[in-house]
Amino acid sequence: MKRFSILSLLALMSPLSQAELSVTSQLDYEATGYFADSKASANDTRLNQSLAFRTELYKELEGDQSMTFKPFFRLDENDDERTHFDVRELIWHKVADEYELKAGIGKVFWGVTESQHLVDIINQTDAVESLDGEEKLGQPMVQLLLERDWGNLDLFILPYHRERTFVGKEGRLGAGQEYADGMYESSDEEKHVDIAARFYTYIDEFEYAVSVFHGTSREAVLGVDLSQGIQPEQAMVLPYYSLITQLGLEMQYLNEGWAWKFEGVLRDGVPKNTMLTMAGEFPVFYDGASLAVADDDQYFASTAGFEYTQVGILDTRIDLGWVVEHLYDSRQEDASSTAFEHDVLLATRWAANDAASSTLLAGVLVDYEYGDYSLSVEGDTRVLNNMTLSVEARVFAPQEDNPLWGFRNEDFIKLTLSYYL
Amino acid sequence: MIKTILIAALFALGSVTTFAQTSQEKGLAIAVEADKRGEGFGDSQVELKMVLVDSKGTESPRDMRVKSLEGLGEEGDKSLMIFDTPIDQKGVAMLTYTHKEKSDDQWLYLPALKRVKKISSKNKSGPFVGSEFAFEDISSQEVEKYTYNYLRDETFDGKDCFVVERFPTDKYSGYTKQVAWIDKAEYRALKIDFYDRKKSLLKTLENKDYKLYLDKFWRPALSVMQNHQTGKSTRLEYKGYEFKVGLNDKEFTKNSLKRAK
Numbered sequence: 111m112k113r114f115s116i117l118s119l120l121a122l123m124s125p126l127s128q129a130e131l132s133v134t135s136q137l138d139y140e141a142t143g144y145f146a147d148s149k150a151s152a153n154d155t156r157l158n159q160s161l162a163f164r165t166e167l168y169k170e171l172e173g174d175q176s177m178t179f180k181p182f183f184r185l186d187e188n189d190d191e192r193t194h195f196d197v198r199e200l201i202w203h204k205v206a207d208e209y210e211l212k213a214g215i216g217k218v219f220w221g222v223t224e225s226q227h228l229v230d231i232i233n234q235t236d237a238v239e240s241l242d243g244e245e246k247l248g249q250p251m252v253q254l255l256l257e258r259d260w261g262n263l264d265l266f267i268l269p270y271h272r273e274r275t276f277v278g279k280e281g282r283l284g285a286g287q288e289y290a291d292g293m294y295e296s297s298d299e300e301k302h303v304d305i306a307a308r309f310y311t312y313i314d315e316f317e318y319a320v321s322v323f324h325g326t327s328r329e330a331v332l333g334v335d336l337s338q339g340i341q342p343e344q345a346m347v348l349p350y351y352s353l354i355t356q357l358g359l360e361m362q363y364l365n366e367g368w369a370w371k372f373e374g375v376l377r378d379g380v381p382k383n384t385m386l387t388m389a390g391e392f393p394v395f396y397d398g399a400s401l402a403v404a405d406d407d408q409y410f411a412s413t414a415g416f417e418y419t420q421v422g423i424l425d426t427r428i429d430l431g432w433v434v435e436h437l438y439d440s441r442q443e444d445a446s447s448t449a450f451e452h453d454v455l456l457a458t459r460w461a462a463n464d465a466a467s468s469t470l471l472a473g474v475l476v477d478y479e480y481g482d483y484s485l486s487v488e489g490d491t492r493v494l495n496n497m498t499l500s501v502e503a504r505v506f507a508p509q510e511d512n513p514l515w516g517f518r519n520e521d522f523i524k525l526t527l528s529y530y531l
Numbered sequence: 532m533i534k535t536i537l538i539a540a541l542f543a544l545g546s547v548t549t550f551a552q553t554s555q556e557k558g559l560a561i562a563v564e565a566d567k568r569g570e571g572f573g574d575s576q577v578e579l580k581m582v583l584v585d586s587k588g589t590e591s592p593r594d595m596r597v598k599s600l601e602g603l604g605e606e607g608d609k610s611l612m613i614f615d616t617p618i619d620q621k622g623v624a625m626l627t628y629t630h631k632e633k634s635d636d637q638w639l640y641l642p643a644l645k646r647v648k649k650i651s652s653k654n655k656s657g658p659f660v661g662s663e664f665a666f667e668d669i670s671s672q673e674v675e676k677y678t679y680n681y682l683r684d685e686t687f688d689g690k691d692c693f694v695v696e697r698f699p700t701d702k703y704s705g706y707t708k709q710v711a712w713i714d715k716a717e718y719r720a721l722k723i724d725f726y727d728r729k730k731s732l733l734k735t736l737e738n739k740d741y742k743l744y745l746d747k748f749w750r751p752a753l754s755v756m757q758n759h760q761t762g763k764s765t766r767l768e769y770k771g772y773e774f775k776v777g778l779n780d781k782e783f784t785k786n787s788l789k790r791a792k
Binding site: 132136210369422 | 651
């Protein structure tokens with residue numbers, strides 16, 4: 111059925127109108143080098159290679175309509191979970207005088223901050239792709255956009271939940287864990303119809319957005335099911351997706367070279383992690399059997415900070431930006447292993463403003479209570495007209511009692527060569 | 532206040548022969564007349580090839596399309612710039628709301644992240660996509676963005692020109708001064724010298740091969756910005772100008788950036 115509908119949509123995209131079909135494709139070769147043998151992963155290779163192919167087909171149709179199709183495929187040398195296919199977008203879009211309507215599989219971004227994207231909840235994170243959580247899975251949706259003098263209102267119906275992807279047993283950043291199929295709070299499971307709305311507008315240099323989401327959480331509470339006498343060593347990680355309500359607030363104020371940013375969420379219905387540390391190895395788990403009852407806790411999380419940009423430092427063409435953000439989570443030590451409870455990001459962003467559009471972002475994220483930190487460097491440059499090179503390096507320095515302890519030997523440098531055709 | 536000055540200036544222009552005029556008044560009058568002659572284009576779109584040329588002569592081309600909407604009354608023009616190449620930048624779009632008195636509003640859309648970012652107005656002196664054009668050079672040139680001073684008459688490229696100095700009013704401008712050669716017949720800027728914050732000559736822009744559209748609007752087919760301090764230059768080649776294509780406000784909103792193709 112799904113295959114059929116994709117084919118018929120593709121047929122729709124062919125020669126109906128005069129407008130030509132625009133096709134852009136990108137092939138990535140990625141090589142990741144690790145500085146040490148893994149302590150946790152089943153795979154201790156020091157070099158991991160991967161290929162990814164993505165393409166975008168876009169066609170304008172009569173009557174201010176268009177179709178976009180963006181398939182994505184990754185082949186990973188070692189990690190079967192990272193080898194995956196996804197329809198990032200397959201969406202029909204209609205622009206009318208009073209509204210815009212989109213239907214299909216789409217992608218939406220909400221947010222203003224750099225260090226994490228708390229408010230951004232429409233799409234599921236494709237966590238096997240990158241650590242920054244910026245790669246997303248395609249989300250089935252109907253979106254209605256109303257643009258008025260008083261602001262913009264986006265309304266969403268999200269009829270299907272995508273499970274988060276997780277690095278597999280053979281992946282270096284997966285700490286050797288295997289994941290079971292997700293468990294849902296809703297009896298409709300992945301077919302629970304989620305709803306969301308976002309209002310956004312701006313007054314001069316002040317931009318803000320208010321959003322609400324009700325439905326199945328994109329973030330899973332991770333546990334192990336020990337209920338049937340399974341030994342912890344054999345147990346798989348069990349992602350549990352609860353029904354939540356999220357209120358989100360985004361604010362940004364630009365003044366001189368300063369960009370002041372705030373993102374905050376109030377989430378209701380996220381179960382508390384019942385901490386059960388597994389022999390100091392990777393994350394902390396709770397007993398899956400207790401899931402259904404440990405519900406309905408409210409918490410608040412925020413990212414607040416600024417970016418200060420100096421244009422053309424020292425009479426060069428280079429722009430230098432300073433990013434400082436504070437990350438907070440009211441659950442504190444009860445927060446999920448992926449949350450940042452009391453952390454500070456200090457980063458510097460360089461834009462060379464050269465013909466190759468070279469940029470560099472280097473930062474340190476410090477957990478000032480646990481005392482652990484991680485360093486990251488990300489750079490991009492264009493090496494040929496149709497080829498770019500990007501570099502990502504990360505160093506993890508967690509403390510022993512911290513959920514990120516499993517990353518202590520996973521420092522890496524990753525080179526990605528992207529060829530556009 | 533500005534209005535009174537403008538009216539005074541227009542009045543002055545109409546009566547050049549009868550009243551003695553200061554060089555500031557004459558400079559402003561020339562700018563006002565040039566602006567007036569550009570009025571009424573409504574909307575336009577054009578394909579633009581931008582070629583970055585480094586000091587060794589190596590060229591990096593990029594293609595974009597620019598849509599413009601004329602501002603009415605007190606509003607400045609709006610423009611939408613959509614990148615087609617370099618191919619890794621395809622779909623990147625920039626929306627600019629020009630304002631007469633306050634700083635312009637500018638947003639950049641990054642399609643890979645589906646993210647719209649507001650650009651700080653302090654950024655206006657920075658290079659536009661690695662070229663020799665600054666953000667402020669490519670935005671619409673409203674009269675109110677400068678104060679003026681008429682210098683002299685001079686022939687440039689075989690045409691009788693006014694030579695007018697103009698001084699940016701915005702404190703974030705990268706320039707202390709610009710000197711423009713404006714031809715007397717059609718009030719077109721043929722050449723502009725840009726002086727940096729240290730008051731030394733930084734760049735020269737030459738607008739060439741002006742063509743007339745709808746019997747009223749002159750647009751150059753080629754603009755060349757030469758940086759004298761680095762030896763680099765940037766060429767803008769305009770192709771397929773169209774006017775009054777029926778663009779409206781809806782196509783120049785923050786939301787419309789995301790569907791710009």
